[in-house]
Amino acid sequence: MKEQLQKDFDNTIKNLNLSQKDIEIKKFSLDNFLNKGFPNRKEEDWKFSDLNQIIKKNIGELSFYNDYTSTNKVDTSVFVDGLEHNKIVFINGRIEKIDFHYEKKEQIEIIDQSETINKFDNNNSLSDLNNALTNKSFKIVIKKGYQLLKPLIIYHTTNSKIWSKNINLRLDFELLEDSCLRLIDLFNDTSEKNFLNIFYNFNLKENAILKNYKIDKIENKNIKYSFNNIEQNKNTISETFILSSGSNFFKSEINCNLKGEHSSAFVNGIFSIDNNKHHEIRTIINHLTENTKSFQLIKSVLENNSKAVYQGKIFVNSDAQKTDGYQLSKAILLNKDSEFNAKPELEIYADDVKCSHGSASGSLNEDSIFYLMSRGLNYNQARELLINGFLLDVVEKITDSEIRNLIKNMIGIKE
Amino acid sequence: MENRQKEIDKLKDYKYGFSTDIENTRAPKGLNEDVIKFISNIKKEPQWMLDFRLKAFERFKQLKEPDWQKPKYPKIDYQDLYYYSAPKSMDDKPKSLDELDPKLLETYKKLGIPLQEQARLNGIAVDAVFDSVSVATTFREELIKQGIIFCPISEAIQKHPDLVKKYLGSVIPLTDHFFATLNSAVFTDGSFVYIPEGVRCPMELSTYFRINASNTGQFERTLIIADKGSYVSYLEGCTAPMRDENQLHAANVELVALDDAEIKYSTVQNWYPGDKDGKGGIYNFVTKRGLCKGKNSKISWTQVETGSAITWKYPSCILKGDNSVGEFYSIAITNNHQKADTGTKMIHLGKNTKSKIISKGISAGFSDMTYRGLVDISSKASNSNNYTQCDSLLMGNKCGAHTVPYIKNKNSESNIAHEATTSKISEEQLHYCQQRGLSAEEAVSLIVNGFCKEVLQQLPMEFAVEAQKLVGISLEGSVG
Numbered sequence: 066m067k068e069q070l071q072k073d074f075d076n077t078i079k080n081l082n083l084s085q086k087d088i089e090i091k092k093f094s095l096d097n098f099l100n101k102g103f104p105n106r107k108e109e110d111w112k113f114s115d116l117n118q119i120i121k122k123n124i125g126e127l128s129f130y131n132d133y134t135s136t137n138k139v140d141t142s143v144f145v146d147g148l149e150h151n152k153i154v155f156i157n158g159r160i161e162k163i164d165f166h167y168e169k170k171e172q173i174e175i176i177d178q179s180e181t182i183n184k185f186d187n188n189n190s191l192s193d194l195n196n197a198l199t200n201k202s203f204k205i206v207i208k209k210g211y212q213l214l215k216p217l218i219i220y221h222t223t224n225s226k227i228w229s230k231n232i233n234l235r236l237d238f239e240l241l242e243d244s245c246l247r248l249i250d251l252f253n254d255t256s257e258k259n260f261l262n263i264f265y266n267f268n269l270k271e272n273a274i275l276k277n278y279k280i281d282k283i284e285n286k287n288i289k290y291s292f293n294n295i296e297q298n299k300n301t302i303s304e305t306f307i308l309s310s311g312s313n314f315f316k317s318e319i320n321c322n323l324k325g326e327h328s329s330a331f332v333n334g335i336f337s338i339d340n341n342k343h344h345e346i347r348t349i350i351n352h353l354t355e356n357t358k359s360f361q362l363i364k365s366v367l368e369n370n371s372k373a374v375y376q377g378k379i380f381v382n383s384d385a386q387k388t389d390g391y392q393l394s395k396a397i398l399l400n401k402d403s404e405f406n407a408k409p410e411l412e413i414y415a416d417d418v419k420c421s422h423g424s425a426s427g428s429l430n431e432d433s434i435f436y437l438m439s440r441g442l443n444y445n446q447a448r449e450l451l452i453n454g455f456l457l458d459v460v461e462k463i464t465d466s467e468i469r470n471l472i473k474n475m476i477g478i479k480e
Numbered sequence: 481m482e483n484r485q486k487e488i489d490k491l492k493d494y495k496y497g498f499s500t501d502i503e504n505t506r507a508p509k510g511l512n513e514d515v516i517k518f519i520s521n522i523k524k525e526p527q528w529m530l531d532f533r534l535k536a537f538e539r540f541k542q543l544k545e546p547d548w549q550k551p552k553y554p555k556i557d558y559q560d561l562y563y564y565s566a567p568k569s570m571d572d573k574p575k576s577l578d579e580l581d582p583k584l585l586e587t588y589k590k591l592g593i594p595l596q597e598q599a600r601l602n603g604i605a606v607d608a609v610f611d612s613v614s615v616a617t618t619f620r621e622e623l624i625k626q627g628i629i630f631c632p633i634s635e636a637i638q639k640h641p642d643l644v645k646k647y648l649g650s651v652i653p654l655t656d657h658f659f660a661t662l663n664s665a666v667f668t669d670g671s672f673v674y675i676p677e678g679v680r681c682p683m684e685l686s687t688y689f690r691i692n693a694s695n696t697g698q699f700e701r702t703l704i705i706a707d708k709g710s711y712v713s714y715l716e717g718c719t720a721p722m723r724d725e726n727q728l729h730a731a732n733v734e735l736v737a738l739d740d741a742e743i744k745y746s747t748v749q750n751w752y753p754g755d756k757d758g759k760g761g762i763y764n765f766v767t768k769r770g771l772c773k774g775k776n777s778k779i780s781w782t783q784v785e786t787g788s789a790i791t792w793k794y795p796s797c798i799l800k801g802d803n804s805v806g807e808f809y810s811i812a813i814t815n816n817h818q819k820a821d822t823g824t825k826m827i828h829l830g831k832n833t834k835s836k837i838i839s840k841g842i843s844a845g846f847s848d849m850t851y852r853g854l855v856d857i858s859s860k861a862s863n864s865n866n867y868t869q870c871d872s873l874l875m876g877n878k879c880g881a882h883t884v885p886y887i888k889n890k891n892s893e894s895n896i897a898h899e900a901t902t903s904k905i906s907e908e909q910l911h912y913c914q915q916r917g918l919s920a921e922e923a924v925s926l927i928v929n930g931f932c933k934e935v936l937q938q939l940p941m942e943f944a945v946e947a948q949k950l951v952g953i954s955l956e957g958s959v960g
Contacts, residue, residue, distance in 0.1 A: 109548070383877045398892035401859065409898070411883040416874035416904040424887055427895030 066126065067099055073130035077198055080134070094196035101190035110189065113374040113406045114345045116290070119314050123288060124258045129231045133159045133200055143222060143253045148471055150249075151217040157224065157256070158232035160201050165217075172211035176204040178237065191290055195233045195264050204237040207273075212245035216468060219248065221263075223256035223287065234263045240273035247276045247465055252311065254285035263291040269301040271325065276304045276465055281311045282475055288314040299325030306463055307334040308476060309344045309373075316345040322353060323385075329358040333462045336365035336373040336396075337476070345374035352385040359389070364459050365396040365426075366452050367403035376408045377422070383414040392422035397429055397455060453478055507564035513537065516665055519564050523634045523668075526641065536654045536664035543658045550850045550882065551790045551819030553763060556728060563666045563699070622682075629674040630685055633701055636672035643674055647705055651734040651771045651798070659730040660767040663699045667732065670700030675710035675741070684940050686715040702733040706741035708774065713744040715943055726754075726789060731766045739774030739801070744782070746939050748947050751787035758817025758846070761789025768795035772804035772830075780807035781824065782938045784947040786954040789818060794852065796825035799833035799861075806835040809935040811947075813954045814847030814879070823853035823870075823885075828861040828894070837868040840932050844875035844955055850882040857894045864894040872902040873931055875924075875955075925952035 074095050078088060106115040120127065137156040144152070154162040165173050207213065223232075240246055267275055277293065289312050295303050307317050321330040334346045350359040365373040379390040396405035409422040429451055437447035457478050463469040473480075507518045516537055520530040545556075623630050629640060637644050652660050671687045687702070706712055729751065735743050745768075754761025764787075770779035781795040791814075797806030808824040826835035835855065843849040851870045872881035883900045905927050913923035928951055929936070936944055936951075 386877065396889070398889065401892050403892060404859075404888070404890045406889070407885075407887040407898075409883075409885060409887075409900070411872075411900060411902055412880070413872070413874065413882060413902050414880040415877045416879075417877075418874075418902060418904075420903075421899065421901040422883070423900075424885070424898040425896060426887070426889040428892050 066102075069126065070095070070099065070129050073128060074197060076130045077200065081200070091197050094193045095198075098190050098193040098197060101193070104189055104191065108189070110347065110376070113376070113408075114314070114316055114343060116288075116314075116316075119288060119343065120260060123286070123313060124229055124260060127229055127231045127260060129198055131158055131200070131227075131230060131232065137161055137224075137226075140222070143220060145218060145251070145471065148216070148467065150215050151213070153217065153219045153236075154222065155220065155234060156222045157227050157230075158200070158234060158261075160203070163203070167215040168213055169211070172208045173213075174206040174208065176206065178202045178204050191262055192264065192292070194231070195235060195262050198231070198233045199235045200233070202235040202237065204239065206239045207241060207244040207246055209241040210243045211241075213247065216247035216249055216465075219250050220253060221250065221261070222253040223259060223261075223285075225256055227256050227259055229258055231260045231262065234261070235265075237266045237268075238275075239268045240270060240275060242270045243272045244270075245274040247468065248278070249468065250277070250279040250291075252279075252281045252285075252289070253283055254287050254311070257286040259287050261287060261289045261291075263289070265291070265293045267293065267295045267303070269295065269297045269303065269328075271298050272300045273298075274302045276468075278306045278308075278463070278468055278472065279317060280308045280472065280475065281315055282308060283311045285311055286313045288312065290316050290318075292318045293320065295319070295321045295330070297321060297323050297325060297328040297330065299327060301325060301328045302331075303329075304331045304464060305333070306459075306472075307332075307346060308337070308472065309334060309346065310337045310476075312342070312344075314343050316347065319346075319348045321348075321350045321359070323351060323357040323359070324353050326354055326356045329360075331359070331462070332361045332363075333459050334363040334375075335456055335459050335476075336363070336367065337456070338365075338371040338373060339368035341370045343372045343374075345376070347374075347376040349378045349380065350390065352379070352381045352388040352390065354382070354385055356387045357385060357389075359391070361392040361394075362459055362462060363394040364456055365394075365405060366399065366456065367396060367405060368399040370400075370402040372404040372406070374406045375424075376410070378410040378412065379420055379422070381411075381413040381415050381418055381420065386415050386417040388415065388418040388420065390418070390420040394424045395455075396426035397452065398426060399429070506562050509562055510559045511561070511563060511666070515563050519666060519668060522564070523637070525634075525637055528641075528645065529637055532649070532654070533665050536661050537666075539655055540658070540661045540665055543661055545658050549792055550821045550852075551792065551848060553726070553790055556763070558662075561728065564668055626679050626682065627676040628679060628681055629672065631672055633670045633672040633703060634668075636703075640672070640674070643705065644672070644703070647734070647736055648701075648703055649734075651736060651769045652732050652767055656767065659765045660732055663701060663730050663732040663767070667699045667701040670702045670731070671704075672702075673704040673712060673714065675706045675712045677707045678709045679707075680710065681712040684713050684715055686717070688717045698727070698729045698731070700731045702731070703736075704734070704743055704745070705736045706738065706743050706777075708738045709740040711742045713940060714746070715940060716745070716747045717750070717943075717946075726761055726763055728763050729766065729788075733766070733768040733795075735768075735770035735779055737770065737772050737774065737777035737779050737804075740776045741774065742778040742780075743770065744780050745770070745795075746782040746943055748784045748939075748943055748950065749787055749791070750950060753787045753816065753818050754789040756816050758789070761818070762787065764788035764791045764793065766793040768793060769798065770796065770806070771798045772801050772806060772833075774804075775801045775830075776803045777801050778805040778807075780805075780809070780938070782809045782935065783811070783822075784935070784939070784943075784950065785810070785812040785820060785822060786950050788820075791818075791820040791822050794823050794825055794854075796827070797835065798827045798829065799835065799864075800829045801833075802830040803832045804830055805833070808835075808837045808839070809938045810839045811842070811932045811935045811951070812840070812849060812851075813842045813951060814844070814849045815954055816845040816847060818845075818847045820848070821850040821852055823851045825854040826856070826866060827854070828857040828864045828866070831860070831862050831864070833861055833864045835864075835866045837866070837870070838934050839868075839870040840935055841870070841872040841881055842875070842928060842931070842955070843872070843879040843881050846878045848880045848882075850884060851900075852884045852886075854886045854888070855896055855898070856886075856888045857891050857896065859890040861891055862893045864891065866894075866896045866898075868896075868898040868900075870900045871931070872900075873928070874902065874904050921952075921955075924955060928952075928955060
């Protein structure tokens with residue numbers, strides 16, 4: 066892998082217009098990655114999901130160079146109908162379109178950061194890989210007091226042109242005071258056996274509101290890793306929803322730093338997976354100051370040899386009195402070969418706090434099935450109804466009604 | 481005399497902080513094959529036992545000290561420890577209590593274990609381990625009548641080699657982790673219990689451990705075997721004198737429960753926790769593991785952890801037999817600069833296995849407490865159940881309380897439920913108690929005892945009283 070990576074790195078650098086200093090930084094990141102390699106089971110955070118093995122087994126040799134010189138045709142058929150929205154379109158990792166035509170031009174600033182390196186540190190080698198190999202990267206600034214009229218949908222589309230590729234993406238968002246952004250990440254993959262490595266950074270200034278919905282619904286054979294870093298100042302709210310379902314492997318990490326008083330973070334997630342898929346959500350909520358709040362709800366329905374992992378951590382600093390932290394993960398294992406692993410962790414250094422977590426996993430409740438069947442439903446209908454109700458609970462947590470309906474339709478959950 | 485007075489003054493802080501001036505026989509300092517041979521030789525051990533030790537030592541040399549735990553400690557120099565220390569008068573073992581060194585007896589009296597009286601009045605059989613050697617076992621004859629073997633493990637190696645050979649290392653194998661392997665190589669003494677088929681042990685069996693000499697590590701080994709349909713309740717208590725340096729305690733405890741047998745293992749651990757500034761104290765790195773080998777067997781661990789500078793242990797159950805049950809009840813209290821990383825592992829292998837974990841953690845002062853636990857239901861363990869509850873109580877904002885559960889479910893017919901909460905003592909409760917005339921400390925002690933009640937109830941009577949007092953003492957000075 067090393068030689069390939071070095072070669073691909075040189076090719077990538079050639080096409081970028083970087084200063085010597087920036088090249089040095091990229092090289093440094095590359096060396097870091099070469100030293101550590103892909104994360105493996107020996108690292109605590111990757112204990113349940115050995116990415117190194119997963120890549121070896123599913124992809125084999127990866128190549129890291131992507132030719133971004135020619136444009137891809139944007140296939141408009143993938144766009145969401147019935148919801149007016151702004152768009153950012155990635156095709157095979159190349160940014161093809163940024164379209165904010167519903168919004169006031171002067172309220173949104175788009176800065177090309179491709180030629181300034183802003184390093185991303187999260188202590189795992191994937192951030193090094195991303196630092197070294199991202200091609201274009203943009204920063205989107207929402208101006209003071211501006212609330213986007215329409216949601217922004219980021220289309221992550223891949224097609225059969227790529228095979229065994231590693232794609233690295235990065236976006237940076239800054240939400241200035243009193244601004245609001247609704248963001249949907251929609252994964253549309255028709256490619257196979259690629260590794261996507263996506264890093265987002267959000268910086269929320271006072272009173273800003275971020276709503277981020279990640280939807281990985283379409284069946285595909287790709288391996289994905291997504292990392293969200295969310296910095297939260299005073300009175301900010303972040304809401305994250307993850308539907309983890311389509312990819313072969315998908316690990317989403319959310320890191321929230323609640324730095325300002327009265328800031329709050331909500332993370333809700335659904336795993337709905339089958340057929341040997343392996344998905345993970347890992348959250349780290351850092352309560353760094355007084356009067357902050359976090360809430361997490363993760364539900365899983367697992368079938369046919371699938372495996373879901375939830376690692377959630379609530380950290381409470383000694384200054385963070387009056388913290389309210391809650392975390393609940395529930396899983397239904399539908400057949401014998403499925404597996405659910407959880408590591409709900411509390412690390413608390415302040416005494417005046419209210420923190421709790423719960424985790425439960427097991428089979429569908431036989432009594433409930435019996436009840437429904439006694440009312441005339443057949444077994445499959447009863448099962449559907451119970452699963453529907455189980456997951457509806459999470460979808461109902463979505464605060465934006467427009468998007469809630471969209472997601473309900475997408476995954477076919479009835480009220 | 482002056483020294484004596486100083487010591488007595490100190491006792492006000494830690495009741496068991498005295499040391500006894502008894503001449504000790506020690507192995508040469510350091511860890512090498514010769515020391516292991518020395519230990520084996522002085523114990524007059526058969527060749528197979530020495531081989532066992534040497535094999536463990538070979539393995540030990542390849543192992544690295546683990547460092548994933550939360551409480552970090554300065555590096556231990558394993559060559560700078562004494563691995564064997566015994567009161568000199570023990571060189572020729574006493575035949576009965578009357579032949580014991582009077583000074584030893586006095587020490588035990590101070591500890592609250594008057595061996596002779598206990599033998600007569602209490603109806604608890606006691607095996608006392610002083611530094612590295614088991615000094616006295618009471619109530620022997622009564623037990624022998626029922627066919628129960630309760631003796632120091634060094635004696636069991638001589639007299640019951642078949643049993644020891646069969647079960648020693650069967651739950652904690654030689655190749656286990658760093659500290660367990662070290663123990664296998666250098667363990668000095670400990671208790672051995674065998675309950676024959678169908679016998680319900682008529683009294684509580686009890687061991688008291690004490691580290692007396694300085695610079696010694698204590699490495700006992702306890703092996704309890706409950707044969708088919710038998711029952712035993714076993715108590716363990718620990719104390720150590722106050723010394724400025726840290727002392728290592730790395731014991732191994734193995735439990736084996738065969739078909740329909742039940743073992744109840746209770747610990748009140750009150751090793752010296754170090755002084756108010758965190759100087760000195762015991763490193764309690766113990767490996768405790770129980771194997772529910774047979775069908776319908778049951779192992780339950782109850783622990784009250786109030787002492788030690790660092791407590792790092794996970795009493796575990798391997799539920800191998802169908803319908804077997806594992807339980808874990810724990811209270812861990814840390815104050816001042818104490819640190820604890822404790823919890824349990826429940827490994828479900830058999831069908832219809834059940835486990836229950838109740839853990840209560842209280843941290844005060846500058847201390848740090850972690851509950852770390854594993855519940856693993858394997859794909860063959862159909863229809864198994866686990867329930868886990870861990871609650872933490874924080875007193876002050878200089879301490880920490882953490883919960884790190886690992887939950888693995890590979891069986892769709894099995895259920896796991898886990899809950900954890902962290903909170904502080906409510907002002908209202910304190911106010912209410914103080915209004916009724918209790919001092920702040922009494923109020924805290926009362927509330928904490930209530931918080932721990934679920935676990936305290938699991939302890940045998942004699943221990944419950946001691947444990948309740950201990951809970952109060954451990955938290956002294958933590959209010960305000």
